Amino acid sequence: MSLARTLNRALTVTTGLQVRRAPRAAQGRTSAAPKAAARPAATYRCPSAEDLATDRLLRQPVFIISSIRSGSTLLRMMLGAHPRLHTLHELHLGRMDVICDNWHSEHAMGALGHARGDLEHLLWDRVMHRELVKSGKDFIVEKTPANAYMYRRLKDCWPDARFVFLLRHPESIARSWHESDPVKRPYDKAVTDVLRYMTAVEEARTADPDGFTVRYEDVTADPGREMRRLCAFLGVDYTPAMLNYGRKSGRELIRGLGDWRDHIRTGTVQPGRALPEEDEIPERLRAMCAAWGYTSDTASDATS
Template identity: 65%
Template sequence: MSLKRNLNRALSAATGLEVRRAGSAPRVTPAPVTTPKPVKRPAPEYRCTDDPATDRLLRRPVFIMSPVRSGSTLLRMLLNAHSRLHSPHELHIRRLEVGYGSKLSERAMDALDLSRGDLEHLLWDRVLHRELVLSGKDVVVEKTPSNAFVYRRIRDCWPDARFVFLLRHPVSIARSWHEGDPEKRTYEEACADALRYMTAVDHARKGITGGHTLRYEELTTDPEGRLRALCAFLGVDFEPSMLAYGERDGTQLQKGLGDWRDKIRTGSVQAGRPLPEDDEVPEVLRPISKAWGYLK
């Protein structure tokens, strides 16, 4: 038995190491690093609260159900200029999820009759309530477009919630969605993608009673009249300051929309482009255009 083998036997027994000639170890090619795709968890079960006074901090929150590129940012700013209405940027609360760190915590929550869905609703409510308290106002208005995909959960989470449905001509939505990032999606892809949001909003309109429907084209041609009607639905007085939104806000977004402020005040704002003709509506958008009254 060679000296090297004896040495390695003794060294391995004592330290777990071995002596090797430099360069003798085989070269190992590392495996390519792949990022696993996130696994989408199924929607959790939850119960509809029968005691909102205990389970919820918010009272009568408002949710704007709208497709992408339908004017929800403009509406948010108009409403946020009201002394009683706080409409923050999109909060995407539906993406806030709760998980159990252990089986013990899961069993503890079960003992309190709180499922994962119930805990998520508590979290959503607390986040929105905190945002409202920090604003110093009375009513929170949340406008994330993807909320339409979970309108049932939002309705069940806040039984006293109020809903505003903001519509726009489907072709105008699709064109704006495409022009916002033409390298990311073709016009045809924009039509199909935006239609998902439109369909979700349409389902919400049919599934929720007592909501208020507002059209972008009406808002931009008769802002004061449309806002007065919306304020009446929300139970607040119309304030002329809503038509002068952004004068005290120096953010870049507000600066970019400065022209809108002046045009809204004078009533000269237009929808930005003529409404599409019927023959401009692609086949994929014709059913929703007809359902929303945009096809003759």
């Protein structure tokens, strides 16, 4: 009689229990790791005007707030051709974390008045300021579309930040997002995806009466006029180089594929696609079209 059987007989008599071998996991399969608990929202303080001198190196950063597929790459490249504006690739600041991994470091930072969010803000500020200094220019421009979801935090981090709200016809955004990968993103899913971005953009635009709104269709129709308006908002002189920003690298060509690939390939602004007809706009996008002024009248004006 095996040891296990003898042990089970004795356990059954004395306790009514038995020992069973744990089932083996299927060969080649690993058990799924438990999902990490969502981190609580970072707490931070908003620097006052007096604190800015010590808390921030960067002054008056510019953030382009837009949905995906709105032409932010084109606008970034045009602004980057200005001698005083340094534009970066998308930084995704909201995905950069600072972690105090024990009580001692957390307590030490707390004694300095820094919560986790404060440390993250110092990191963001240092990273962007470093790139600005390397460029030799005066102001930095950042255009990650996900910034639409963190407008309030960017404003709290840099109270003197300037915000440019880039709009595009909602159906054109959805169509462009769908066409970039039709298999992965059927049109209905593309509408759902971009509507989240557009809602965040509109909430930020409503919250910031001092921001500057520009439309992709206006940039492609009359780039000189729109760049003059934008330069006036940013307090810099207009330069014609913004309209002829030059040929970019192969990587830029790949990153810019989509409706504005001709802009990037030629280094000059090209006409945008025609706006959709009224009956091409899905019901879910009609409210956003109205909020952004894309009515049938404005559509006919933009394409004339």
